[in-house]
Amino acid sequence: MRTAAATAVATKYLAPDNAKVLAIFGAGGQARSHFQTMNKIHKYEEILVWNHTTENGEKFCKEISKTFKNVRFCSNAKEAASNADVIVLVVSSQTPVLKGEWLKEGVHVNSVGACRPTWREMDDECMNQCELYVDSREGALKESGDIIMCQPKKLINGEIGEVIDGRCKVDRNKKTIFKSLGIAAEDLAAGHLVWKNLGSEI
Ligand SMILES: NC(=O)C1=CN([C@@H]2O[C@H](COP(=O)(O)OP(=O)(O)OC[C@H]3O[C@@H](n4cnc5c(N)ncnc54)[C@H](OP(=O)(O)O)[C@@H]3O)[C@@H](O)[C@H]2O)C=CC1
Numbered sequence: 001m002r003t004a005a006a007t008a009v010a011t012k013y014l015a016p017d018n019a020k021v022l023a024i025f026g027a028g029g030q031a032r033s034h035f036q037t038m039n040k041i042h043k044y045e046e047i048l049v050w051n052h053t054t055e056n057g058e059k060f061c062k063e064i065s066k067t068f069k070n071v072r073f074c075s076n077a078k079e080a081a082s083n084a085d086v087i088v089l090v091v092s093s094q095t096p097v098l099k100g101e102w103l104k105e106g107v108h109v110n111s112v113g114a115c116r117p118t119w120r121e122m123d124d125e126c127m128n129q130c131e132l133y134v135d136s137r138e139g140a141l142k143e144s145g146d147i148i149m150c151q152p153k154k155l156i157n158g159e160i161g162e163v164i165d166g167r168c169k170v171d172r173n174k175k176t177i178f179k180s181l182g183i184a185a186e187d188l189a190a191g192h193l194v195w196k197n198l199g200s201e202i
């Protein structure tokens with residue numbers, strides 16, 4: 001849940017205000033926790049789901065349709081991506097599942113998978129079309145295959161903490177990526193919340 005909460009915070013600061021369509025790529029544990037947190041940031045009118053196996057994608061859609069009616073499985077990744085204002089990539093892929101040629105103007109992409117230096121989930125065109133924000137510069141330059149392998153070399157616009165505290169200005173009309181790898185501050189914040197809510201139980 002702390003990973004999905006971090007994505008939701010990044011989306012609050014980077015996505016267009018009037019985001020109406022959310023695309024989720026993937027149908028595993030992270031897809032489920034992201035479905036819960038992303039709905040707290042925008043009132044989406046439609047959710048599009050793409051997964052590399054149709055069976056698991058349709059199962060995930062059926063599950064979330066109990067609480068969100070307008071959800072649709074797309075067997076074609078381009079269809080999901082090209083209609084979305086916000087995209088969440090939560091796949092265990094080693095090669096790109098998202099192409100830059102599919103992206104809408106102003107789209108915000110949350111890249112949560114591809115957490116190893118040799119793994120990709122976005123192609124070079126996607127990387128090069130977007131302004132790039134990360135949770136940690138140090139982590140991103142060591143762990144993100146999408147950043148390490150991108151040609152030409154991709155510059156990082158800022159850390160999300162710098163956006164939140166005002167040191168880094170964002171143009172929400174531009175296409176943006178938040179590259180998430182997970183940082184200790186997220187674990188500390190999650191642990192603190194658990195501790196606070198345990199109250200007199202401990
Ligand atoms: N940034 C961060 O802080 C964190 C990142 N992660 C990363 O997020 C990703 C998803 O995690 P999680 O949901 O827990 O994992 P799950 O195993 O629960 O789900 C993985 C998803 O990826 C799909 N998938 C598997 N192989 C491929 C492939 N080759 N191409 C495209 N899709 C594929 C699976 O489809 P199917 O089941 O149908 O095969 C499934 O939808 C992982 O890469 C994980 O490392 C996880 C936690 C924190």
Ligand SMILES: O=C(O)C1=NCCCC1
Pocket residue numbers: 115181182183
């Ligand atoms: O922060 C985490 O937790 C993880 N980050 C990337 C790989 C999976 C777990």
